[in-house]
Structure formats: C-alpha cells, structure tokens
Amino acid sequence: MSLRLRAAAASDVGRLRENNQDDLLIVDDALFVVADGMGGHVAGEVASREAVDAMRNAYAVPGSMGDVRQAVRLANGAVWQRGDEDPSYRGMGTTVTAVAVVEGGRLAVANVGDSRTYLLRDDELVQLTKDHSFVQEAVRSGQLTRAQAESHPRRSQLTRALGVGDDVEVDVDLLEPLTGDRLLLCSDGLWDEVGDELIARVLTNHADPGDAASQLVMWANEAGGRDNITVIVVDVLDGDQQSRAVAASAALEEAGETSAGGSAAGGGAPAAGFEPPARWKAPSTSGTQDRSLMQAAGPPPDSARPRLLTWRVLAFVVVLLGVLAAAAVIVSRGGPAWAVGLDGNDVVVRRGSTLVERKPLQVNQLPAAVRTELAQGKRMGDRAEAERYVDGITRTALRDGTITPGAGVVVPPAVVPPASTGTAGSSPTTGAAAPGRDGAVTSPVPGP
Ligand code: MN
Numbered sequence: 001m002s003l004r005l006r007a008a009a010a011s012d013v014g015r016l017r018e019n020n021q022d023d024l025l026i027v028d029d030a031l032f033v034v035a036d037g038m039g040g041h042v043a044g045e046v047a048s049r050e051a052v053d054a055m056r057n058a059y060a061v062p063g064s065m066g067d068v069r070q071a072v073r074l075a076n077g078a079v080w081q082r083g084d085e086d087p088s089y090r091g092m093g094t095t096v097t098a099v100a101v102v103e104g105g106r107l108a109v110a111n112v113g114d115s116r117t118y119l120l121r122d123d124e125l126v127q128l129t130k131d132h133s134f135v136q137e138a139v140r141s142g143q144l145t146r147a148q149a150e151s152h153p154r155r156s157q158l159t160r161a162l163g164v165g166d167d168v169e170v171d172v173d174l175l176e177p178l179t180g181d182r183l184l185l186c187s188d189g190l191w192d193e194v195g196d197e198l199i200a201r202v203l204t205n206h207a208d209p210g211d212a213a214s215q216l217v218m219w220a221n222e223a224g225g226r227d228n229i230t231v232i233v234v235d236v237l238d239g240d241q242q243s244r245a246v247a248a249s250a251a252l253e254e255a256g257e258t259s260a261g262g263s264a265a266g267g268g269a270p271a272a273g274f275e276p277p278a279r280w281k282a283p284s285t286s287g288t289q290d291r292s293l294m295q296a297a298g299p300p301p302d303s304a305r306p307r308l309l310t311w312r313v314l315a316f317v318v319v320l321l322g323v324l325a326a327a328a329v330i331v332s333r334g335g336p337a338w339a340v341g342l343d344g345n346d347v348v349v350r351r352g353s354t355l356v357e358r359k360p361l362q363v364n365q366l367p368a369a370v371r372t373e374l375a376q377g378k379r380m381g382d383r384a385e386a387e388r389y390v391d392g393i394t395r396t397a398l399r400d401g402t403i404t405p406g407a408g409v410v411v412p413p414a415v416v417p418p419a420s421t422g423t424a425g426s427s428p429t430t431g432a433a434a435p436g437r438d439g440a441v442t443s444p445v446p447g448p
Helices: 043-058 065-085 134-140 146-150 196-205 209-222 239-254 285-297 311-332 368-376 383-400 428-432
Strands: 004-012 022-027 031-038 096-102 106-112 116-121 124-127 171-175 182-186 229-237 338-343 346-351 354-362 378-380
Touching: 004 022, 004 209, 022 043, 022 229, 031 043, 031 182, 031 229, 043 065, 043 096, 065 096, 065 106, 065 171, 096 116, 096 182, 106 116, 116 196, 124 196, 134 146, 182 196, 182 209, 196 209, 196 354, 196 383, 209 229, 209 383, 338 368, 338 383, 346 383, 354 383, 368 378, 378 383
Parallel strands: none
Antiparallel strands: 004 229, 022 031, 031 096, 096 106, 106 171, 116 124, 116 182, 182 229, 338 346, 338 378, 346 354
8 A cells, every 4th residue: 555644743741740751753754753761850851852863863764674673773872872971861761662664655663661552443452562661571471460560569660771771672563554544652651541441432532633642641631640641643544534634733733732742843744732631622723714714804993094984884894794703603614513412322423413423421321411411412513522522521421430441541539449459479568669760770680
C-alpha cells in the first residue's frame, strides 16, 4: 500500500510535577518519537530533548530497520556524552519509543525503557513494545501478575534507558500497516494512570487524532496526573481521509490551541493542543467562522464618516448582522441535527433519524437527570459536541461506580475499592521510596 499517515500530539506536565521532562517529535508524518527524561532539576528535560534532537538528525526517511536502530543508538550516545561532559547532568537518562516509516511502506517500532507504542486495529488495542522495567520483566518471567505490577512500588524503575551507558540494546519490530490502523505512542504518565481498556475506548470514540490525543491527556489528569503525560496518535489513512484530517487539524490550529508541552514545534507537523478538564465546552471553531463571515460582509459601524450612521443605517446593520448570524448557524449546523439519545437501554449518537454510533453505556448506569435528558433526545450542535457529552456522562458513571472500566483503569480515589496489598517477592516495607523516576534506573540483576 502507499503509506499515508496523519499524526497529532499532546503533552502536559500533569498535576503534581513542576516541569515536563517528556519530549516528542513529529517529522514529516514519517518519524514519531516520545521520550521521557529522568534526572534531577532540569537534567530530565535535557536528556529527553537531546534524544529527540539526535533522532531527528540521525534518521533519514525512509531508512531501514537497521537505520532506526542506529538512530536510537546515536541518540543514546548523545545523551551519554552530554551527561559525561557536565557534572550537573550526570546520571540523567531517558526512555524512547519511536515509529518510523521504513522502505517498502512499512513501519519500524522501536523502544528503550517504558514508553509504549500501541496499535489499535479493528477496535482492538495491542501493546507493540515491551517495557524495559523491573516489574514488566518480572511479569514476563511469571514472577509477578499484571495486577501486582500495577501497584508495585518499583513499577517505575527501568532496566534499560538511553544515556546511562555508552551503548544500549534497542528493540525494533516491523509492522505492516493497514488503512484504518491507529498507533499510539505514549509516556508512562498515560498508561500508568489510564488502563488499556479506557485508552482503547477513547481511541475508538474520537475519530480526529487531535481530539483523541487531548482526551487521553485529559483522562490521565482526571485519574491523578501524577506524572508528565505525552501522547502521539498516528492514523494510517487513505487519500480521502487524509485531506479531511488535514482540514480538521487546520481548524484546530485556527482555534488557537497550543501544545502544553510545546516540544512539537521543532517537528513540523502540528501538535493538537491539550484542553484542560475544566473546559468541557465546545471549542471555539464555529465562533471563529462566524467572526470571519461577518467581517467579510458587514460594514463596520464606526466607518470613516460617522455622520452616515443614522438610525436607518443602524437598523439596517442590525438586521444584516442578524441575517448573517442566522446564516452562520445554518452553515455550521448544516444537515440533520445531532443528538444523543437512547436505543432500548443503550446510549446512542444519532444524526436526524440515523443511528450513528452505539456507545458502551446503558441508561441504568446513569443518574436520573441524565436519563430524562436522554429519553427526550439531547440535541447537539455537532458530532464533536455529542462525543464530549458522552465523555462527560461516562465520567460521571465512572465516578459513581455504576460502570467499572476494568483492571488498570484508575478512577478517583473515592470510588476505588481498596487495592489488594500483597506483592509477591518484594517487601512492601520499602514504602519510603516513592516510585519517582529521578535516577531510578536499576540493573536487572542487583549489582555486587
Ligand atoms: Mn514518566
């Protein structure tokens, strides 16, 4: 297939950290990198930035799998050397996960550390990378269960990272992409807060990659936001889809959204912005359209000759603006109306009388007020508004505990059942050690 990709990203400092040590890179929709730096003060930021810059310089699209591996090794060398030169950066390191277009229209997926790349194909989410972390290696060797790993005090400790040695072993796999595939690159600030099931649901429910990216960051913050959160969503498209996505992405940019991480600026492709959870309202895209429409057609009331502004002119202007506003509403809401309602017990999105999407949410999981709204059919301005509404009531149901998103999804503490405490093989008395990632690279085998 001829490979066409479209990506959007979001990065956020989270709710507890003071700075964002994650970094990301998008080059020509052909190379995508997420790096999660660690080290005291600014060292973590330096490490992830250094790795991302080195990847950009080292990989020419489309290379081979070996070229991707070599680029990651060069990035390792760059971080290692920087730490060696400056004592204040000593001990810094960074994870990296990368997706790169290679010869033959295929994708190479590389990683070192615990930043992950996932594939969503046919609504099923698969983790493509294997974490190089203490607990995930213990899970793979059967020493820990997945559930134990999720609450393990050492779950942030890495067994491999860039910049901690003069060379590094890099895992690289090859993926044969299909139209409709969606890839997700992310730092542990996402997957440690938001379980795979919810990640899959958000990726499935948000067609626009920018929406999906910002929603994932929002959910990670909702779940606690204890770490920096960085995501890149990459869609494998056919030609038509691509032009639609470009238009949508441009609209997002026009709305004035910026990446909280700010690191995508070096990449080239636009990074869709993160919307903080407080802003559940519609984005201002339609407002922007209204404004430009009126500027184009409406005479400015304070013209160069103010004496012309008689009551009749004023009345004319008011009527004209009213007509234009009505026209703008019709333009932005063209076609049958969107609504969220019910089909039997299921929550569904409709356009006119057409059932567009059935949501994994049922009426008896919702508060009475919402049931009433849904029974009548809740009118929405557009598809995006409908999705936001469904996200909102899903969040309410999660909070109320009427839906349980399954293992791994962290819901607000008030409704979390008490976690099972025992962890095999390791004493929980190491409680003093918060699983912060500052310098937390451990050797797989305890050193002498
Ligand atoms: Mn992290």
